[in-house]
Amino acid sequence: MSTLLRTPDAIKSEVQNRYGQIADENLQIAVADSCCGPSSSASSCCSTDSSGSCGSPLYLGEDLTELPEAAVSSSLGCGNPQAIAALQTGEVVLDLGSGGGLDVLLAARQVGPTGFVYGVDMTDKMLELARTNAAKIGATNVEFRKGELENLPLPDNSVDVIISNCVVNLSPEKENALSEAFRVLKPGGRLAISDIVVDGDLSGFPVSEAQIRAGLSWAGCIAGALTIDQFTHLLESAGFSEIDIEIQHRYNLDDFLGDLPTELSSLEPTVVQNLVGRFTSSAVRAKKQ
Ligand SMILES: C[S@@+](CC[C@H](N)C(=O)[O-])C[C@H]1O[C@@H](n2cnc3c(N)ncnc32)[C@H](O)[C@@H]1O
Numbered sequence: 001m002s003t004l005l006r007t008p009d010a011i012k013s014e015v016q017n018r019y020g021q022i023a024d025e026n027l028q029i030a031v032a033d034s035c036c037g038p039s040s041s042a043s044s045c046c047s048t049d050s051s052g053s054c055g056s057p058l059y060l061g062e063d064l065t066e067l068p069e070a071a072v073s074s075s076l077g078c079g080n081p082q083a084i085a086a087l088q089t090g091e092v093v094l095d096l097g098s099g100g101g102l103d104v105l106l107a108a109r110q111v112g113p114t115g116f117v118y119g120v121d122m123t124d125k126m127l128e129l130a131r132t133n134a135a136k137i138g139a140t141n142v143e144f145r146k147g148e149l150e151n152l153p154l155p156d157n158s159v160d161v162i163i164s165n166c167v168v169n170l171s172p173e174k175e176n177a178l179s180e181a182f183r184v185l186k187p188g189g190r191l192a193i194s195d196i197v198v199d200g201d202l203s204g205f206p207v208s209e210a211q212i213r214a215g216l217s218w219a220g221c222i223a224g225a226l227t228i229d230q231f232t233h234l235l236e237s238a239g240f241s242e243i244d245i246e247i248q249h250r251y252n253l254d255d256f257l258g259d260l261p262t263e264l265s266s267l268e269p270t271v272v273q274n275l276v277g278r279f280t281s282s283a284v285r286a287k288k289q
Pocket of ligand 1: 012015016019074075076077096097098099100101102103120121122123126147148149150164165166167170171172
């Protein structure tokens with residue numbers, strides 16, 4: 001992106017530090033939470049709200065009760081890839097940036113024992129957390145591999161579906177990440193990811209796009225968000241077709257919870273609202289012919 005102000009390595013290191021810390025906190029929960037063996041009582045794995053769901057409201061349609069608490073509490077996505085990927089029994093799935101493993105474990109349940117789900121993540125502590133969570137529920141059709149989106153540790157044409165939850169926006173080298181996604185998909189395979197996407201562009205504000213992005217955090221998923229046009233163009237360049245980007249949630253000031261830097265929060269309230277409203281959580285779908 002033209003507004004990139006830091007090197008890819010510096011961005012990756014900021015992202016790894018942030019997610020490494022989150023993984024550390026959740027590893028303590030994972031160690032303390034002895035409830036989730038394959039034969040343990042499923043309903044005690046994570047606390048449920050009055051609707052019977054537990055954890056993130058993003059997963060209201062999913063049954064999270066049989067999953068380890070540390071998988072749910074470490075979930076940091078901006079959508080629910082399960083809801084957009086329409087996974088089928090027997091499919092091979094890859095989750096880009098698998099974190100504590102929640103999306104992998106949900107996908108593993110959907111594809112069943114004849115299917116398989118790989119999670120790839122670059123942060124060691126997240127891999128440790130995800131493997132601990134998978135072992136806790138005795139998941140046998142999953143594997144977590146260390147690697148980067150920009151250089152995936154999987155062979156060409158090896159997966160049916162790629163899912164991801166708010167990770168492409170974290171990549172400082174999105175062109176490589178999307179080319180790699182295309183490479184590992186089988187012909188006929190599909191990409192179905194949740195990501196932060198800018199609706200329109202970041203022009204027309206009293207501060208420049210570069211200042212806006214510099215003020216926002218990369219690790220918080222916002223600074224590196226592509227516009228719909230940029231995302232579409234990069235997917236096309238990588239070889240994808242049937243591209244569809246569907247806005248699912250438009251952010252507002254409450255979503256930023258005081259995370260806005262002063263140079264942005266001190267702008268006129270209507271201007272700030274307009275600015276944050278251009279950031280959306282979107283479903284991004286595409287196919288490899
Ligand atoms: C927002 S979390 C998503 C976690 C998971 N999908 C979930 O919903 O719980 C981001 C994860 O992506 C990983 N990540 C970020 N950028 C990456 C990259 N370029 N290559 C590999 N992993 C990356 C981080 O280490 C972190 O675990």
